[in-house]
Amino acid sequence: MRANTLIQAYERMALIRAYENTVVSLAGQHRLPGTCTSIGQEASAVGVVSALSSDDLILTNHRSAGHLLARGADPARMLAEVMGKSGGYCGGKSGSLHISSKELGVVLTSTIVGGELSLVTGVALARTMLGQAGVVACFFGDGAACQGRFHESLNLAAVWKLPILYVCENNQWQAFVHRQETMLADGVVGHAAGHGIGGSRVDGMDVEAVREAAEHAISRIRETGAPHLLEVMTYRLRGHFEPDDQAYVDPAELARWRARDPLVLLRRRLIESGMADEADLDRIDVEVGVRLDRAVGVADASPYPERRELTSDVYA
Structure with missing residues (x-):
């Protein structure tokens, strides 16, 4: 990846980290409900999504x-949504x-584990039947991969030759629960x-590795029309749902993965390669922090929905 692309990736990753740390802080102040962070x-998130085109769709969990x-x-707008304000995306x-x-082409976010796997085949089939180009990316976790709907979704996508990543x-x-307690294999690929x-x-x-792997997978999908499974080996550095002290996690395991924090790794790569220096990246961090402070202010100022909105956006 070129220097400007990697620097943009660092900026977007820093924004995601700052946003989620802000949500954690606000939840601790009881200004919004607890949530699941990434x-x-x-x-x-940045590696895969940056490899998609504007015509591609996303279903997530x-x-x-991120x-x-x-x-x-x-x-x-995201903070306003989490706060239940009318200025939010929904x-x-x-x-x-x-x-x-x-x-944004984000069709849905499903809080039901694996729910997006049940729906992505329908979204991709509809696009295929309508003659619409583009890949449909479906994000899910290793927990969802232990469910029957995971296999049902992959089987249908394979049989119907659907363009799903x-x-x-x-x-x-x-x-x-650690994944080693629920699966004998070392992963799902x-x-x-x-x-x-x-x-x-x-x-x-x-x-950088994620972006390259995603680009390769997406290229194959566009070429063949067939689905592809990309397993991204990552780690959740915070608990399942905020607040969560992660008392159930082996401290040594957590320390090993913290040492491979993706932001720290990318920052080191940028500096050691000469693509950026400490001052450049510090400036990005400051700008991201200012942006989040402003976002909190905008979200706080957004009004709550009026009572008449209670029955809008409801379909029968």
């Missing part, structure tokens, strides 16, 4: 903030776990071959 998984911000979402009705944005963000933890589709695995703490 702190530690920023390289996965309950750890969706995917939305990587797609270009406004942190002020008018304050979705909270943090259901944000969607038609303008399945992205398993294997963050090692399924709520409060092996399931791809069983359904007759391509599969690949990448270091999810390295944004």
Whole structure:
């Protein structure tokens, strides 16, 4: 990746980290509800989403903030949504776990584990039947990959030859249970071959590696029309749901993964390669912090929805 591309990746990853740290702080102050964060998984979000085109669609899960911000979402509108304000992406009705944005091509965020896997085949089939170009990216975790709907979705996508990029963000933890307690295999990429589709695995703490793997997978999907499974080996550096002290996590394991913090790794790479210096990256960090402070102010100032909005956006 070129210097300007990597610096942009650092800026977007820093924005995601700052946003989620802000949400954690606000939740601790009881200014908004607790939420599921994806702190530690920023390289996965930025690496994959930056490889997509504007015509491609996204379906994601309950750890969706990184995917939305990587797609270009406004942190002020996201915070307003989490606060239940009318200025949010869904008018304050979705909270943090259901944000969607038609303008960004984010079809849905499902808080039901694996829910997006059930729906992505329909979205991709509709695009195919309508003759619409583009890949449909579906983000899910290793916990969802232990469910029957994962295999049903892959099987249908393979049989119907649907242009789906399945992205398993294997963050090692399924709520409060380590993945080694729920699967004998060392991951999920092996399931791809069983359904007759391509599969690949990448270091999810390295944004450059993720971007390259995603570009390769997307290129294959565009060329063949067939689905592909990309397993991103990453780690959730905070607990399942805020607040969470992670008392169930082996401290040594957490320390090992903290040493591979994707922001720290990218910062080091940029400096050691001469693409940027400490001052450049410090300036980005400051600018991101200022942007989040302003976003909090905008979200706070946004009004709550009026009572008449209670029955709008409801379909029968």
